[in-house]
Amino acid sequence: xxxxxxWVAILGAALGTLAMRMSFLGPWSRGNFPAWLERGLRYxxxxxxxxxxxxxxxxxxxxxxxxxxxxxLVAVGVTxxxxxxxxxxxxxxxxxxxxxxAVQRLLN
Amino acid sequence: MSSVSAGRRAAWRxxxxxxxxxxxxxxxxxxxxxxxxxxxxxxxxxxxxxxALVFGGSSQVVLLSLLLAGAPxxxxxxxxxxxxxxxxxxxxxxxxxxxxxxxxxxxKVAPLLVDQTYVAVVGYRERxxxxxxxxxxxxxAAGISxxxxxxxxxxIGYVAGQIVPSQWQLEFAVPLSFVAVLAPxxxxxxxxxxxxxxxxxxxxFFSLPLKLGLIAACxxxxxxxxxxxRKFKWTA
Numbered sequence: 001x002x003x004x005x006x007w008v009a010i011l012g013a014a015l016g017t018l019a020m021r022m023s024f025l026g027p028w029s030r031g032n033f034p035a036w037l038e039r040g041l042r043y044x045x046x047x048x049x050x051x052x053x054x055x056x057x058x059x060x061x062x063x064x065x066x067x068x069x070x071x072x073l074v075a076v077g078v079t080x081x082x083x084x085x086x087x088x089x090x091x092x093x094x095x096x097x098x099x100x101x102a103v104q105r106l107l108n
Numbered sequence: 109m110s111s112v113s114a115g116r117r118a119a120w121r122x123x124x125x126x127x128x129x130x131x132x133x134x135x136x137x138x139x140x141x142x143x144x145x146x147x148x149x150x151x152x153x154x155x156x157x158x159x160a161l162v163f164g165g166s167s168q169v170v171l172l173s174l175l176l177a178g179a180p181x182x183x184x185x186x187x188x189x190x191x192x193x194x195x196x197x198x199x200x201x202x203x204x205x206x207x208x209x210x211x212x213x214x215x216k217v218a219p220l221l222v223d224q225t226y227v228a229v230v231g232y233r234e235r236x237x238x239x240x241x242x243x244x245x246x247x248x249a250a251g252i253s254x255x256x257x258x259x260x261x262x263x264i265g266y267v268a269g270q271i272v273p274s275q276w277q278l279e280f281a282v283p284l285s286f287v288a289v290l291a292p293x294x295x296x297x298x299x300x301x302x303x304x305x306x307x308x309x310x311x312x313f314f315s316l317p318l319k320l321g322l323i324a325a326c327x328x329x330x331x332x333x334x335x336x337x338r339k340f341k342w343t344a
Contacts, residue, residue, distance in 0.1 A: 006154055006175070009184050013171055014161035016189030021218040023196040024203035027211045031203035036334060041204065043302045043333040044197050044326065045230060046293045050306030051325040052223065053283035055314055072280065079284045083291035089231050090129040092288040097281055 067107035075100035119232070119242035123249025126228050127257060133281030134254070135261050136272050137165050140279075142265020144172040152266070159262035163222060163255055167191040170319055191319045194326060198226045205243075217244075220251030227289045234292055298333070298342045305329045 024031065033041070057072050079096030086092070138159070145155040145168075162168055171188040179187075198221050206214050228250040232243050264271065272278055294300040309329050313321035336342075 003151065003154075005181055006148075006150055009171060009175060009181050009188075010150075010154060010158050010161065012181070012185035013167065013188035016185060017162050017164060017167065017192045017195065018219065020189065020192050020195040021199055021221045022215065024200040025206070025214045025218045027215075029203055031200075031205075031207040033200070033204070036338075037200075038204070039337050040330045040334045041197070041201055043298070043337070044330050045201070045226075046290060046299050047302045047306035047329040047333065048194055048197065048322075048326050049223075049227075049286045049290050050303040051310035051322055051329065053286045054307040054310045055321075056280075056283040058311070075280070075284065076287050079287045080291045083288040084295070087235060087292060089126060089228075089285065089288050092291070093129060093281055093284050096284040096287070097278075100277060100280060 067104055070107060071100050071103035074103045115240075115242050116245050119245035120249040122232065123228065123246040123251075124253055126231075126246075126250045127253040130224060130254070130281070130285060131257060132272075132278045133285070134257060135264070136270070136279045137282060138258055138261025139265030139268075139270050139272070141165055141168045141172075142262040142267075143269055144169055145262065146266050148172040148175050150266075155266045156259065156263060160255075160259050162188070162192075163219070163258060164188075164192050164195075165258075166319060187319075190323060193323050194223075195221050197326070198223075201226075202229075209244075213244075217247065220248070220255060222251075222254070224254060224285070225251040227286065230293075231289050234289075298337070301336070302329065302333050305332060 023029070057076055059066075059069055075096040078099040079092045082092040082095050083089075141159060142155065145158060150158060150172075159168060162171075167188040170191050171184055174184045174187055175181075199218060202217055202221070203214070206217070225247060229243055229247050232246045233240070236243070290303060294303050306325060306329050309325035310321060313324045313328075315321070316324060
């Protein structure tokens, strides 16, 4: 890989990503959107988060659930339940990680 | 006056604690990106500036693997930008929250906009109430510390490779941290439906190349939710 190609790729990706981040935060946008878009934006965060993490949790393509997969699902359940009941970010995460290792040890 | 700065201090502290809670998993993820940078032949300076300027793990991995596969540089750049397309949605949401802020403050928010800093603010507003004026302090504390830490972990990966044993599975803390934010959101039925829809669509579109499945799931999912919303008047 020659250095110039790498620089072009890095700087191009950096500028393009900044454009995405600035798209509604520059002086050209004041945050007043049509009603349908406001409604859509309400649903976007939970939808994106779920779409982002599901492939990290379930290994796509394997038919038999491995002990690791079971442990991961149980860990997700514990984190979900903890955050649902008690709220917070640090403790639900910690509880989930402990569960992950405990269940895996149990199944192996 | 002193109570004002106390609230602000608390917001900064909680932002830093948020970064600390993510630090083990980011150590793994950042190192993965640093290792790929090394494999793709980036110089030390490039490996430093790349995470600093792009600040987006999955787009960095996509860009480097396409470069290694010999894809044309325009395709490489475009794919990385598409992977970061969801940042445009976050910027629209921040834009709604920041109608009363000055153009300069609004623009300052943009460079630190990543999944995790957005998640930090959603969590903060959920806990502290939307009237709490210190959410931006929380955002900048989490964003700046995460950005610095991200560069550091990338450099560690570039120089030293993976230093955390893979049996620890620290990378799994990334999806779990999202689950923690999702759970309180899903208490309202339409939001729970959005979660289920996002999960299903991401699996349906999983085989699309270049992480296009994620962005496809987002747009198709939001379109379906808008249709249902109109029919059942959930938010009317």
